Amino acid sequence: MEPIKKFTGRMAPLPINDIDTDQIIPARFLKTTDKNGLGAAAFSDWRYNADGSPNPDFVLNKPEYQGASILVGGNNFGCGSSREHAPWALTGAGFKAVISTYFADIFRNNALKNGLLPVVVDPETHQQLISLAEEDPATEIMVDLESQTVTLPDGRAVTFPIDAFSKHCLLNGVDQLGYLLSLEDEIAAFEAAHPPRVQTTLTLG
Amino acid sequence: MASEVKAQRPRTLFEKVWANHEVRPQTKDLPAVLYIDLHLVHEVTSPQAFSELRARGLKVRRPTQTLATMDHSTPTTPRNDQGIIPVLDMQAAAQLDVMRKNAADFGIPLFDLGTANQGIVHVIGPEQGLTQPGMTIVCGDSHTSTHGAFGALAFGIGTSEVAHVLATQCLIQNKPKTMAIRVDGRLGPGVTAKDIILAIIAKIGVGGGTGYVVEYMGEAIRSLSMEGRMTICNMSIEGGARAGMVAPDDTTFEYIAGRPAAPKGEAWDRAVAQWRELPTDEGATFDAEVTLDANELEPMITYGTNPGMGMPITGYIPDPDQERDPSKKLALDKALRYMDLRPNEPLLGKKIDVVFVGSCTNSRISDLREAARMIQGRKVAEGVRMMVVPGSQQVKRQAEAEGLHEIFKAAGAEWREAGCSMCIAMNGDQLQPGQYAVSTSNRNFEGRQGKGGRTFLASPLTAVATAINGVITDPREMMEMAY
Numbered sequence: 001m002e003p004i005k006k007f008t009g010r011m012a013p014l015p016i017n018d019i020d021t022d023q024i025i026p027a028r029f030l031k032t033t034d035k036n037g038l039g040a041a042a043f044s045d046w047r048y049n050a051d052g053s054p055n056p057d058f059v060l061n062k063p064e065y066q067g068a069s070i071l072v073g074g075n076n077f078g079c080g081s082s083r084e085h086a087p088w089a090l091t092g093a094g095f096k097a098v099i100s101t102y103f104a105d106i107f108r109n110n111a112l113k114n115g116l117l118p119v120v121v122d123p124e125t126h127q128q129l130i131s132l133a134e135e136d137p138a139t140e141i142m143v144d145l146e147s148q149t150v151t152l153p154d155g156r157a158v159t160f161p162i163d164a165f166s167k168h169c170l171l172n173g174v175d176q177l178g179y180l181l182s183l184e185d186e187i188a189a190f191e192a193a194h195p196p197r198v199q200t201t202l203t204l205g
Numbered sequence: 206m207a208s209e210v211k212a213q214r215p216r217t218l219f220e221k222v223w224a225n226h227e228v229r230p231q232t233k234d235l236p237a238v239l240y241i242d243l244h245l246v247h248e249v250t251s252p253q254a255f256s257e258l259r260a261r262g263l264k265v266r267r268p269t270q271t272l273a274t275m276d277h278s279t280p281t282t283p284r285n286d287q288g289i290i291p292v293l294d295m296q297a298a299a300q301l302d303v304m305r306k307n308a309a310d311f312g313i314p315l316f317d318l319g320t321a322n323q324g325i326v327h328v329i330g331p332e333q334g335l336t337q338p339g340m341t342i343v344c345g346d347s348h349t350s351t352h353g354a355f356g357a358l359a360f361g362i363g364t365s366e367v368a369h370v371l372a373t374q375c376l377i378q379n380k381p382k383t384m385a386i387r388v389d390g391r392l393g394p395g396v397t398a399k400d401i402i403l404a405i406i407a408k409i410g411v412g413g414g415t416g417y418v419v420e421y422m423g424e425a426i427r428s429l430s431m432e433g434r435m436t437i438c439n440m441s442i443e444g445g446a447r448a449g450m451v452a453p454d455d456t457t458f459e460y461i462a463g464r465p466a467a468p469k470g471e472a473w474d475r476a477v478a479q480w481r482e483l484p485t486d487e488g489a490t491f492d493a494e495v496t497l498d499a500n501e502l503e504p505m506i507t508y509g510t511n512p513g514m515g516m517p518i519t520g521y522i523p524d525p526d527q528e529r530d531p532s533k534k535l536a537l538d539k540a541l542r543y544m545d546l547r548p549n550e551p552l553l554g555k556k557i558d559v560v561f562v563g564s565c566t567n568s569r570i571s572d573l574r575e576a577a578r579m580i581q582g583r584k585v586a587e588g589v590r591m592m593v594v595p596g597s598q599q600v601k602r603q604a605e606a607e608g609l610h611e612i613f614k615a616a617g618a619e620w621r622e623a624g625c626s627m628c629i630a631m632n633g634d635q636l637q638p639g640q641y642a643v644s645t646s647n648r649n650f651e652g653r654q655g656k657g658g659r660t661f662l663a664s665p666l667t668a669v670a671t672a673i674n675g676v677i678t679d680p681r682e683m684m685e686m687a688y
Contacts, residue, residue, distance in 0.1 A: 009608060017536045018411050018511050022650040027631040031278050031296040033303050035364075044239050050638070076412035079445060079511070080650060082347040082361035083250065105217045105381075106347060106417060110363035163379055164234045176365070176568050177257070180373040183228065183238060185374055185534045186267075188242050192645035197242040200272040200314045202466040203322060203333040 001115050005174035006144040007096055009069035011133035012059050019073050019109060020080035025089040027081075031147035038085055039092025049205070059145045072129050077118075078107025087114040093135065097143050099150070101126050112166045113176060119150060119160045128152070145171055207685075211522070215486035218452050219383050219418045222358040226341045228375055231394030236379045244341040244370045246259070246273040246313065248304040249631075250345030255672040257308040262370045268312040270632070271376065272335065275301055277323045281594050281621035290319045290622050294633065309674040312369070324597020324623040331435065332599055332615035334464025338453035338480040338650045343370055347648065348565045350441040354434035354482050355461070356420070356453035366498035367377050375561045381447065381621050383494040384417040390426040395681035397575075398433030399567060399645065399664035401425065403505035405517040409495060417493065420485060421451050423549035431460040432571040440568045443512035452484035453593075457642050484556055486599065501613040504680055507649050509540035511651035514649075516552075518667060524548035543651050544659050545639075552661065553678045558673035559642040559653070560591040562665055564628035566594030567645035570603050572665045577609040579669040579683060582614045586675025589619035592634065594626040630655045643671045 029041040047058045054061040071090065077100035078086060085112045090098065097117040108118045121129070132139045132153065142151040146166060149157040162170075169176055180187075209596030216224075223239070231237035244267075251273070258265070264657050265271060278297040278366055284290050292298040301318060308315035316323040322333065330336040338356035343349060345367040362376065369376055388401055406413075417442050424436065434451045452458075458477055461467045468476040504516035514537070516523070525541065525548060528534040557663065562568070562576050563668035573595060581631035585591045593613045595601040601623055610620045627634040628646035636642055636658025645668050663671070666680035673683065 003423065006367055015535075016539065017532050018513075020511065020648075020650045022648065022653050026652055026656070027277075027629045028629055028656075030249050031300050033256075033293070033300055034255045045656055050657075065383055074536075076415065076445070079411055079415075080347065080442075080648065082345055082349075084253075084345075084363035084365060102415060104412070104445060106361055106363060106442075110365065113363065113365040154263070163236065164375070165236050176377055177261075177369050177372060180238065180262075180369055180375055180377065183373070183375070186228050186238070187240070187373060191374075194240070196267070197337065198335050198466050199269045199333060200243070200466070203270050203272065203316075203335065204314055 001173050001175060003085050004096070004115055004145055004170045005147065006142065007069065007119060008140050008142045009096065010067065010069045010137065010140055011072050011074045011129060012065045012068035013130045013133040014059055015072065015130045017074035018076045018079055021078060021083050021086040022080055024078065024086040025083065030083060030085055035088045038089040039094065042089040042093040067094070068092055069096045070099060070141065070143065071095050072133055073158045075101045077103050079104040082106045084110045084114070087111045087116045093114050096145065099129060112170065115170065117145065117170070119143065121150065121158055148178055148190065215489035215490045216321050217383055217485045217491065218420055218483055219358060220355060222339055222341065225339065231380050236377045239341060241343050241370050241374055243330070243335055243342045245324050245330055245342065245344035245349070246269045246271060246367070247344070247346065248275050248300050249276055249277040251307065251367055252300065252303045253364045254371055255311065257368040257671050258371055265311040265371045266374045268580050271313045272310045272373070273304060274316040274323055274326050274329055275304060275626065276490070276616055277631050278317050278630055279624045281624045281626045282633070283622065284319065286308055290419060297564060321598055324652060325565045325568065325597065325625055327439065328569060328600065330594035331355065331431070331595055332464070332529060334467035337461060337476070337484050343376065343439055347442040348439050349437050350446070351439040352365055353438040353441065353450040354431060354499060355457055356450055356480065358448055358450065358490065360447040363646045381418045382416050384414060384419045384446065384493040384495065385491040386419050386421050387423040387494065387496045388421065388499050388622065389423045391428070392425055392499050392502060395666055395684050396502050397664045397666060398429050398436040400502055400505040401499065402437045403507065403512070403515045403662060404502055405495070406440065406444045406512045407505065408442060408497065409444050409639050411511045411513040412445045414441065414444040414511050417446050419446045419449040420491070421449060426451060427454070428577065430571060431456060432569045434570070436566055439666050440512065442645055453480045468629060504664060506667060506669050506677065508544065508552055510543050510649055510651050511646065512649060512662060514540055515662070518553060518677070520551070522546055522548050522550050523553065535649045553679060555677045556641070556675060557612040557643050557671055557677060558589065558640040559636055560589060560668050561627045561642055561644040561646060562668050563592065563594030563596070563624070563626050564646035565596065566647045567665050568594060568600065570600050571664065572645070573600065573604045573609050576665045576669045577612045579666060580618070580673065580679065581612050583616060583673045585672045589672055589675050592621060592627060593618050593674040594621045597623045627654050628664065643668045
């Protein structure tokens, strides 16, 4: 995974509460066995008309929001299913961060493992960012993971929370599976002290 | 004596299960590393995880603590002359082949499509006795919360985490907060576990449980069957909570006893003794508490496009103009537009096109018995399509042994093979644009049951009563007993 440190980008405003992962990527696109190529399916049911043509009213189809790398969603972004296809679709569509007032737990975890930064800001800042993005789509903000700040055009820097481990992994491109594998001795010791609770082979009769 | 004091501190069910599985406790800088007792796998969220293992040359650490099934992208259409369920969707067929290859290459037991034990991942775990109190259980599926009904800590994970568990049997986790949801009182006739959970979600909202593990308690929860408790825990995620739990008791132990993976003989006695230690200690505290009175509950139904937009079936659709919070007003407006519903109108009497009885929420044998009892001797209304989809091949066989399938078929309903079916609409079972469905499933998101389809979530009783009348119906009207 590529490290994330600091980037500047334009925002696409999608100020709808409780955007669920079925909207981010509908289930019919989940028959793939690959994680690449899902960008075109992001927000498919909102983004395309019944005949497959782009819906001109949807934010991602508007010329002024092309190339936006920061999605500003409504409260409780990413609720619903555990599909990691949601962050795969968003990164595939060119997003590096999503900003909301809070994220659903599983979506946040999945995003952090795919270099998609879930940025939580207070409701006032959230509203300000939406207004900025709607009034002037060319507005750029800076996201700095090291200092955990979003810098607005007026120079105001707003901090956002992130757990120390996820931050370390994102800044250094550390992969979390590698960390778990490095704990082999501790895992083996735990297993030695705790015999398996179940044997799935018992179900085979 | 500090350690003695610490050992005496009252703990919640969740805290006990968590502590028993810490390979590494959480510190200021590092999340906990949690050991996983059981990993359930299905075809949709696992292929990329197995690819990751292959790319790194890794094995599955504990294949015998892992079980794979096929449920999401599988058709539920009848078997052909050879007894095979044909998969006509080439992409789904390819995905199922990948599941077969992964299970074979990595030595994981697989319940293949149409075989004796295949079914929805959250139905088969309990059915096989794999789901037991005090365990940690994960699956690349948000409804893994279902297994919490047994006093297990069970939650959905993403595909990266599926790879973590396959390779190390562990997960990196930050400890969640705890929420107690107490449901006192007793349910009236026609009011079910599904109505309890829909009422809870309507109360706390779809984000209300975010960051929490919920423990459901109180008289109304205690008096539920295991299947009712599973229905409740199943939809914890619809309130934002990754996991929901119910303390194990005799109802739990009776359900598990004798199942294929349950402990036997002396091991059973030892296990039950340990399980009796799990319930939340007197005096333990939660980070948040919510209460509900079962006596006041009515059958519930959703009117909007998330499971929090629910109301008593006798209620009236809320008016966005009465909503003070602008973002909530916007959401309600958008939902009613999608649903093509008008504020201040009732849902009772609303014409519907499809009734779906199934999904990991409500496809177990007790759900089907309840549905059959109500539809026996009656007919599905003209112009309504009713599908009954058992949660597993075992449920299907049991239902057929009891003749339930004949009751459904005589009423004009479709009797299908086991799978997720129209809950997720990625397997051929789906609504047409604009259609209205009353569904016993768990999500009414836009397009969830088919692009442009509109879903009302409700209990099996409400679904069946609605199928019979062809319009949304209060199931209490159709019940023999007075209320």
